[in-house]
Amino acid sequence: MVELTxxxxxxxxxxxxxxxxxxxxxxxxxxxxxMPYAGQERALSAALERAHGLEFPAAGRMTSAGQARCLWSGxxxxxxxxxxxxxxxxxxxxxxxxxxxxxxxxxxxxAVADVLARLVPxxxxxxxxxxxxxxxxxxGHMMVILxxxxxxxxxxxxxxxxxxxxxxxxxxxxTALAARPKG
Amino acid sequence: MRLPCPLCGxxxxxxxxxxxxxxxxxxxxxxxxxxxxxxxxxxxxNPAGATRELWYHGAGCGAWLVVAxxxxxxxxxxxxxxxxxxx
Ligand SMILES: [Zn+2]
Numbered sequence: 286m287v288e289l290t291x292x293x294x295x296x297x298x299x300x301x302x303x304x305x306x307x308x309x310x311x312x313x314x315x316x317x318x319x320m321p322y323a324g325q326e327r328a329l330s331a332a333l334e335r336a337h338g339l340e341f342p343a344a345g346r347m348t349s350a351g352q353a354r355c356l357w358s359g360x361x362x363x364x365x366x367x368x369x370x371x372x373x374x375x376x377x378x379x380x381x382x383x384x385x386x387x388x389x390x391x392x393x394x395x396a397v398a399d400v401l402a403r404l405v406p407x408x409x410x411x412x413x414x415x416x417x418x419x420x421x422x423x424x425g426h427m428m429v430i431l432x433x434x435x436x437x438x439x440x441x442x443x444x445x446x447x448x449x450x451x452x453x454x455x456x457x458x459x460t461a462l463a464a465r466p467k468g
Numbered sequence: 469m470r471l472p473c474p475l476c477g478x479x480x481x482x483x484x485x486x487x488x489x490x491x492x493x494x495x496x497x498x499x500x501x502x503x504x505x506x507x508x509x510x511x512x513x514n515p516a517g518a519t520r521e522l523w524y525h526g527a528g529c530g531a532w533l534v535v536a537x538x539x540x541x542x543x544x545x546x547x548x549x550x551x552x553x554x555x
Contacts, residue, residue: 344476359528421476422476422483422528
């Protein structure tokens with residue numbers, strides 16, 4: 286049997302600092318889309334609580350417990366990240382493996398909101414985009430999930446097929462922002 | 469222009485796609501007759517003033533919204549999930 290070697294969307298350990306922002310490749314672990322069936326959101330949330338210790342997130346929010354995170358990602362949809370989904374979740378929701386479909390990055394630093402303001406039409410300053418927020422929007426012309434994962438950190442998840450473009454867009458914005466005179 | 473998505477909050481116009489007047493939600497019964505179906509498929513008002521329209525939040529939550537707005541003043545009054553309007 287052929288042994289295939291998994292490759293990551295970005296070079297392992299990729300890290301770039303430009304100006305006041307550091308961009309790093311993020312390891313997500315398993316990524317699973319959870320889409321509750323009609324009227325099943327509460328039952329799904331209870332099953333998630335039992336299996337993984339976290340609830341199904343409200344719109345615009347993220348829940349977490351240990352290695353597991355659940356990021357709201359749209360109408361009746363959230364991404365369970367960091368753990369393999371418990372089979373019992375499938376009683377209440379469409380459960381779809383998407384691990385190889387996503388590419389994740391973190392942006393860390395003082396100017397994260399300024400960089401993203403050039404690309405995303407949503408206010409991502411810490412006061413408006415608080416700890417535990419997870420939204421869906423566009424970055425340039427790409428669909429992304431954005432989550433506040435630290436006081437100075439935002440995690441960006443884009444489609445893996447667009448990983449190069451995601452990196453390019455972010456590096457361009459970081460470079461352009463860093464080139465501006467201070468003041 | 470910004471639209472108040474019930475799930476995502478106030479969002480920029482570029483995240484949405486316009487479909488048309490919200491009359492598409494009022495689908496006639498299969499046996500409603502040719503006149504009702506002709507009206508449903510082809511006939512639209514061209515209002516100056518308050519309108520109800522369908523918008524798709526494609527670069528956000530993926531929901532269809534019914535947006536109430538005014539074509540004269542450009543005021544946006546609000547938005548609801550289309551699936552709740554239909555209920
Ligand atoms: Zn929305």
